[in-house]
Amino acid sequence: xxxxxxxxxxxxxxxxxxxxxxxxxxxxxxxxxxxxxxxxxxxxxxxxxxxxxxxxxxxxxxxxxxxxxxxxxxxxxxxxxxx
Amino acid sequence: xxxxxxxxxxxxxxxxxxxxxxxxxxxxxxxxxxxxxxxxxxxxxxxxxxxxxxxxxxxxxxxxxxxxxxxxxxxxxxxxxxx
Numbered sequence: 394x395x396x397x398x399x400x401x402x403x404x405x406x407x408x409x410x411x412x413x414x415x416x417x418x419x420x421x422x423x424x425x426x427x428x429x430x431x432x433x434x435x436x437x438x439x440x441x442x443x444x445x446x447x448x449x450x451x452x453x454x455x456x457x458x459x460x461x462x463x464x465x466x467x468x469x470x471x472x473x474x475x476x
Numbered sequence: 477x478x479x480x481x482x483x484x485x486x487x488x489x490x491x492x493x494x495x496x497x498x499x500x501x502x503x504x505x506x507x508x509x510x511x512x513x514x515x516x517x518x519x520x521x522x523x524x525x526x527x528x529x530x531x532x533x534x535x536x537x538x539x540x541x542x543x544x545x546x547x548x549x550x551x552x553x554x555x556x557x558x559x
Contacts, residue, residue, distance in 0.1 A: 399550070401519050403507065419543050427525045429478075436484050436519035437499070442510045452508065460502050476543075 395442055398447040398476035402462045402469045403434035437461060440476055449473045478525055479532040480559035485545045485552045486517035520544060523559055532556050 404410050410432050418458040439456075443449035453471045462469040487493050494514050500509040522539075526532035534552045545552040 403521070404502070404520065414553075416544070420539055423539075423542055425537065425539055426522075427521045428539075429525065430521075432521045433536070434519040435518040437496075438486070438488065438513075438515045438517070440512045441508075442512070452510065456503055456506075456508055456511075459506055 394445065395440060395476045396440040396446065396473050398439040398441065398449065398453045399436075400453065400457060400461055400469060401434060401441065401470040401471075402437070402457070402467050405466055405468055406430060408466045435461075446473050446475065449457075477525060477528065478559045480522075481522045481524065481527065481532065481536045482555040483520040483522065483532075483540060483544055483552060484517060484537065485520070485540070485550050487515060488549055490547050491549045496500050500507065505536055517550075518544075 407468060412433040413431040416433060417428060420428045439453065441452065443452060450471060450473050457471065458464060458470040495516040496503040499516060500511060503511045507530065516542060521537065524532060526535060533554060533556050544558040
């Protein structure tokens, strides 16, 4: 069966986010003064073959641990749906 | 009122995604042969003040048009919830 996976990789809350701070500064400079915080992460969409939804979830979790996220400073969330 | 916004910025489907292709190659090299496609996008989380949810949505849409997304090659989605 084919599944599509959405992966959200975000910096852990205690980790400084210079990219987010730069975006925040840019938004303020454009007049969007109401913005208080910005955090920037990654959003990956994958399609994969697996025997079932839980097998797909397990595979994508493993991909996150090994390549997609740096788990020292980042956390990830995975959502699977059949495609 | 304070709102939190999730912004998903993705390359349009017809646009080539070299970063996604590199990740796909990396996953195959690690033995994840079942992965067929990978697309890489951005995931931003913002907190902002606005008078209501629709005003917040309007502001964040405007931020996407002006700074967060390059609408020539990228599309974006915004989700607002009260924080």
